[in-house]
Amino acid sequence: METPAGQPPLRRDAELNRQRLLAAAHEVFRDRGLSATLEDVARHAGVGIGTAYRRFANRDALIDALFEDMIAKVAAMAVEAAEDPDAWRGLSTSLERVCELQTFDRGLRDIMLGTGRGRRRQELVAERIKPTVDAMIQRAKDQGVLRTDVEGWDLPMIQLMVATITDHTGHPDLWRRYLHLMLDGMRIGGADGTTLPVALFPDGQPPSETLSLPQG
Template sequence: MASTTPPPRKDAERNRRRIIAAAHEVFRERGVSATLDDVARRAGVGVGTVYRRFANKEELVDALFEDMIDTVETLTTQAAAEPDAWRGLTTCLVRVCEIQALDRGLREVTLGTGRGPQRQAEMRERVRPAVDRLLARAKEQGALRDDAVAADLPIIQLMVAAVTEHTGRPDLWRRYLAVILDGLRARPGNADLPGEKELVRMSIRNCGR
């Protein structure tokens, strides 16, 4: 007679990690149209195992996005600790945009509607303290233009992600990020950026609605 005892906690956590790792691969390749069946096959577990841990695909996508927030928070914190604030800022932006360019599912989640704006807000809340420190230091060091604001950065990431999404060329974003970064540099005689800072903040709050 089969035992009805739940599997040990270590086994459950091992299965969860396997499912999330498989989901990263599947959504990276196929986007969010992939199914939980696809994830189960890649993970080498039954689909029932997936459903015991994630009631639906949205819950699994949330878990993947939480991993992404952890990654971005780590990159931003490291950038804020970099003695050369401009190098920290540009390295962080390049790394985040690189992750987006290679991950179709992440681009669709970031650029899409539905819970996209809510997820973007969660990321901004987590990384905002480190971003504020980074931008303040870059301005103090004379590298970043004075009228750049934290709300500019997620818009830049969305713009760069759209390059890959609409051209299908996974490296073309590097060209346009370089153009944007050049525009963020502090130089004598910089013309003021159009748009009030408060309007920029409002636009990022409303982005994707």
């Protein structure tokens, strides 16, 4: 991540500490969510808490930096997908890559959906990524491969749905199956002979608790 405009670049050792803290924060928040503290991150990074506070004023500042890194990564994925001459391949591959990024990352989901700055972060996503995604969707419609009633906001909803599958079942790759089912529903011509990835479970059946519905 670049140094914010108007601020001098960090010394090399300071920048190394900053990157170490960001890497540690990604791992800690990924596994524990945003309940983890800045002290937890400093400990995981192997730096003193004073060093952590010199690089980030508080946990929110650290989370903001992580969010910026995530946005840059997702935006790059979208731009790369938009350049694919095959509109369907670009759109579906981009969606799958973003789902893969967030499915195992509890912290990423907490950052996007959390209270407080969550709404502003969603606005930033719209500013940075939505125009590219909208262009991808329109191009896929123009090529006759995407349902004409699909909208840009359908994609983040799909991302949220598939992200819950790993949480609920504990099976790390099962989400791919349901993502492909949804993609087939979006594509003109449907599955067109494709095969769904990932069998349900080793014995072909989900555990009984997976099928349990909340009582109300």
